[in-house]
Amino acid sequence: MIAFLTGKDLEKYGLSWMPTLMSDKQMVLPIDTVKYQAQEVVGVLASSRYAAADGVAAVEIDYEPLPVVVNPYKALEAGSTKVRDDKDSNHIWHWEVGDRAATDAVLKNSHTTVREHIYIPRIHVASMETCGIVAKWDAINKHLTLYMTTQAPHAIRTVVALITGHLGLSEENIRVISPDIGGGFGGKVPVYPGYVIATAASVVTGLPVKWIEDRSENLQADSFARDYHMDCELGADKDGRITALRIKTVADHGYTDAAANPSKYPAGMFSICTGSYDFQTAFTEADAAYTNKPPGGVAYRCSFRVTEASHAIERMVDIMAHERGEDPADFRMRNFIKPEQFPYKSALGWEYDSGNYHVALTKAMDLIGYRELRKEQLEKRQRGELMGIGISSFTEIVGAGPSKDFDILGIKMFDSAEIRVHPTGKAIARFGTKSQGQGHETTYAQIIAEELGIPADHIKVEEGDTDTAPYGLGTYASRSTPTAGAAAVMGARKIREKARKIAAHLLEAADDDLIWDTNKFYVKGSPDKSKTIQEIAFAAYTNHPQGMEAGLESTFYYDPPNLTFPFGSYICCVDIDRGTGQVSIRKFVAIDDCGTRINPMIIEGQVHGGLTMAFAPAMMEQIQYDSDGNMYGGTFMDYMVPTAVESPKWITGGTVTPSPHHPIGAKGVGESPNVGGPPAFANAIVDAMWHLGVRHIDIPITADKVWMLLNKHGVALAE
Ligand code: CDP
Numbered sequence: 216m217i218a219f220l221t222g223k224d225l226e227k228y229g230l231s232w233m234p235t236l237m238s239d240k241q242m243v244l245p246i247d248t249v250k251y252q253a254q255e256v257v258g259v260l261a262s263s264r265y266a267a268a269d270g271v272a273a274v275e276i277d278y279e280p281l282p283v284v285v286n287p288y289k290a291l292e293a294g295s296t297k298v299r300d301d302k303d304s305n306h307i308w309h310w311e312v313g314d315r316a317a318t319d320a321v322l323k324n325s326h327t328t329v330r331e332h333i334y335i336p337r338i339h340v341a342s343m344e345t346c347g348i349v350a351k352w353d354a355i356n357k358h359l360t361l362y363m364t365t366q367a368p369h370a371i372r373t374v375v376a377l378i379t380g381h382l383g384l385s386e387e388n389i390r391v392i393s394p395d396i397g398g399g400f401g402g403k404v405p406v407y408p409g410y411v412i413a414t415a416a417s418v419v420t421g422l423p424v425k426w427i428e429d430r431s432e433n434l435q436a437d438s439f440a441r442d443y444h445m446d447c448e449l450g451a452d453k454d455g456r457i458t459a460l461r462i463k464t465v466a467d468h469g470y471t472d473a474a475a476n477p478s479k480y481p482a483g484m485f486s487i488c489t490g491s492y493d494f495q496t497a498f499t500e501a502d503a504a505y506t507n508k509p510p511g512g513v514a515y516r517c518s519f520r521v522t523e524a525s526h527a528i529e530r531m532v533d534i535m536a537h538e539r540g541e542d543p544a545d546f547r548m549r550n551f552i553k554p555e556q557f558p559y560k561s562a563l564g565w566e567y568d569s570g571n572y573h574v575a576l577t578k579a580m581d582l583i584g585y586r587e588l589r590k591e592q593l594e595k596r597q598r599g600e601l602m603g604i605g606i607s608s609f610t611e612i613v614g615a616g617p618s619k620d621f622d623i624l625g626i627k628m629f630d631s632a633e634i635r636v637h638p639t640g641k642a643i644a645r646f647g648t649k650s651q652g653q654g655h656e657t658t659y660a661q662i663i664a665e666e667l668g669i670p671a672d673h674i675k676v677e678e679g680d681t682d683t684a685p686y687g688l689g690t691y692a693s694r695s696t697p698t699a700g701a702a703a704v705m706g707a708r709k710i711r712e713k714a715r716k717i718a719a720h721l722l723e724a725a726d727d728d729l730i731w732d733t734n735k736f737y738v739k740g741s742p743d744k745s746k747t748i749q750e751i752a753f754a755a756y757t758n759h760p761q762g763m764e765a766g767l768e769s770t771f772y773y774d775p776p777n778l779t780f781p782f783g784s785y786i787c788c789v790d791i792d793r794g795t796g797q798v799s800i801r802k803f804v805a806i807d808d809c810g811t812r813i814n815p816m817i818i819e820g821q822v823h824g825g826l827t828m829a830f831a832p833a834m835m836e837q838i839q840y841d842s843d844g845n846m847y848g849g850t851f852m853d854y855m856v857p858t859a860v861e862s863p864k865w866i867t868g869g870t871v872t873p874s875p876h877h878p879i880g881a882k883g884v885g886e887s888p889n890v891g892g893p894p895a896f897a898n899a900i901v902d903a904m905w906h907l908g909v910r911h912i913d914i915p916i917t918a919d920k921v922w923m924l925l926n927k928h929g930v931a932l933a934e
Contacts, residue, residue: 216270220258220416222246228382230415234374235473236405236623237481239307241510242471243408248281250298250470251508252846253435258412260424283844287444287467287504298470298505305505307472312486313498313563321459321496325450329534334913335441335523335893336837337467337508337848339434340515341856344397346437347427348410350417358388359418363410364396366403366649367689370626372681374406375414382418393679399651400828401514404475404691405438435849438474439508439838440515442467443523449531455539457494457550460562462527464501467511472503474512475691476519477621477628483519486563487612490528491572491782492550497562507844516828516889518613518692525609529894530911533605537905542589543898544580547608548573558875565612567780568882571872575806576608576784582868583786583804596906599930601791602801603903609891611781613883614697615688618774623688629775630698631685632706634663635768638756640749641673644706647687648699649679653885654817655695659703661813662879666707667714668734668748685770693883696813697779697874704878706771713755713767718746720760779874779882783807785895791903794932796922798834798900800863805891807867809884810874819867822888826865829892831857833914855915904928 222244225231232240245256259270282296289295290305298305322328348363365371368391376386396403413426428437444465450458466482468474476483482501489497503512514520536546551572552559559567580586588604595602618627631647644663648655656676664671678684687699711731718736719726722744729736737745746754755767788802805822812818835855838848848854873880893914900916901909907928912920925931 216266217260217262217420218416219270220244220260220412225415228415230411233378233406233411235471235510236475237472238624239472241473243411252844253509253849255408255436258416260416260420283507285506285508285840285842285844287465287506290504290506291465291502298507302505307468307503307505308481309500309502310482311498311500314496315498317496318459318461318498322448322450322461325458326453327535327538328448328450329531329538330448331531331534331911333445333447333527333530333911335443335526336839336913337439337442337511338515338832338836339437339439339838339854340398340400340402341854342397342402342430342433345428345430345433346403346407346409347425348413349423349425350414351423352417352421354421356388357383358390359384359414360390360392361414362392362394364403365391365393366399366651366691368393368649368679368681369647369686370623370688371406373626374624391681393649396651399691400516401440401475401691402437403651404513404689405473407437431850434854435846436509438513439469439511440513440517441523442511445523445527447527447531449535451535451539455541455546455549457492459494459496460489460528460531461497462488462499464499466501466503467506467508468503469508469510470505471510472512473510475514475623477615477623478625479620480519483514483521484612485520485524487521487565487610488524488528489561489563490525490532491552491570491608491610492528492532493552493556495562499563508840514692516825516886518611518886518890521612521886522890522893525607525890526894529607529609530897533898533901534910543606544576544585547576547606551608566777567610568777568874568876569810569872570610570780570782571808571870572608572782572784575782575808575870576606578868578870579784579786579804579806582806582866583788583802585786588788601793601903603789603791603899603901605787605895605897605899605902606784607891607895607898608784609782611693611883611887611890612778613693613781613886614775614779615692615694616698616775617777626688628688629772630687630694630702631770631772632699632702633685633768633770634703634706634710636667636669636710636752636755638753640669640752642669643675643677644703645677645684646699646702647685648690648695650690653690653695653821654814658813658817659700662700662703663707666704667711693885696881696883697775697877698773700813700881701775701878702771702773705773706769709769709771710767714748714751716763717751717754717759721746721750721754721758776876779810779877781807781809781882781884781887783887783891785891787895787899789899789903791900791921793925793930796918796920796925796931798916798918798921800896802866803863803895804866804868805888806869807884807887808870808872809887810872810877810882811880812869812871813881818869818884821885822867823865825886825888826892827857827862828889830862830896833893833896833916835861835915835917837915
């Protein structure tokens, strides 16, 4: 054992609390009060994991039960137990967008209105490779190196510099390296106490210090996602056109607001909740509450609360269609934004770049055999069997910036690419983003190969080292392709323009007389007079025109003019066992549109993984708390993660509607399946039981929940 570190020790350095990304503050180690079950209480430093475990076992904490509040509605009541001594109440923020009065009036006068309370419970990334750090303080050079599991290394470097400035640490002496970190999914954006403790311990002891969570610690104490309680109301006229939408949300953030949203958007991009539908009146508001739980609200494979928004609108649209006795596909087709309406200004202020929703849904319906399934459903229903079909036609919103609206802790959201072409025509490209298995090494190289004609396997892609990569905001919220992907295109084009000048010099021709073709410039009218990119690269270092800077490289910071709006239509078909309540997913079809597809195989992989991560919260995963604040779902005995055995088979396909503002028309894709998936399952299951009187079931839709409903409606089989 080397040392024990307590909150009191950290307090001496002003480090017992740290700022969160949402300008709140979070305990690194407590001094006298813990805020939730499984909170870190002391740091034990030892020279081996075993010794550290012995040290942990030797720690004795004298806990005294204190009143807690775990229900966010109760937390917001006057006189509730206060979670934070430094705050006046448990109310963190109120946020609203849209026209409240107009929405109230339109809903009041609508021919049909449907209301539902929809809850999306806490879930967790449940990392296989957990969060960790190796902090190495070099006292001689006053230099700090942090090897850490972060999705945003540059932002971390700046934050570390800002919060440790008073200790003499300066940004040029901080190097953050994010190596292969396992999956991120939003859970590796926040700063966790373990990172700070390891760093402080390295500074104090002068030794390199490693911290790594085990999977239980990761599951119980890291940031959570969702926990949104939504009261939704949707109106339609007598012809079945949507008139207005209102959603009032209570967001449970745990004991601090440590979500990772852009500063201006405390509820993330929730205002995409008008979805794929054309109507002009909407209002949404959210109130966030402190409760005695770990911090929550990370964008778990979701572009900041879009999964919640998408679930709300897709469930409400389905309820409305059923209420009207209409086929949910027909209802959607009537209400979709039409292709000619793009760019489309939504009721809550977003400008959708492009879309073709009718085609995506038609393709999904053809692929699954929708009309035949509906016939089969009717026949089965007559035999007393339960079968359901659910649709989700979602619109995503990804690619933050533009920097005029998006920042994290004041750091503007753009992204970057630095490309260097070496004399032999090979290249290295570095980015401000950070792949966590999404395959940037492949797709960025493909983008540059396409623009410069250098074979992709001659292009080395690097990310994640703040000493070498250009500044960027990292990878989460499917932002890499819309931002750094675009920077790669623009940077490569800058290089091509310089290459044109060098080729003109070599060919003794005018710049304007040169034509670019795949990997070379040739002289207009004389295709045999040409110089390949490799010849040009060599000349850039050996024979460049006098007066021109030598070398062939570029750095490009891309600030997107708008977000991109990928979309898709998913259809799920389920059978329900009346004896057990077990739901079997018979077929699931996913049609995704992410604009221009850079690498279809990678997209396929993203969609397969994302759909499995949608199936998980729809059918299995949740973390609950009892009224004393005890956690249920803190181990893999009761936090049900799907394995290959439970996961359905996915049938995937796509349409291509390029983004008009991205330089190659690409939109993000990584999160679409997670955003669009859950309501497809929920809609299918409710569809199977609507005729019994079931209107809504909160996810996860477990067999016991279904069986209870079947029993309530008198159709559960006894044996
Ligand atoms: O930010 P993140 O990398 O998680 O998400 P993304 O931009 O949606 O990209 C995920 C992966 O899919 C990357 O390797 C992209 O290059 C690839 N992709 C693609 O091949 N074509 C697209 N239109 C979008 C993404």
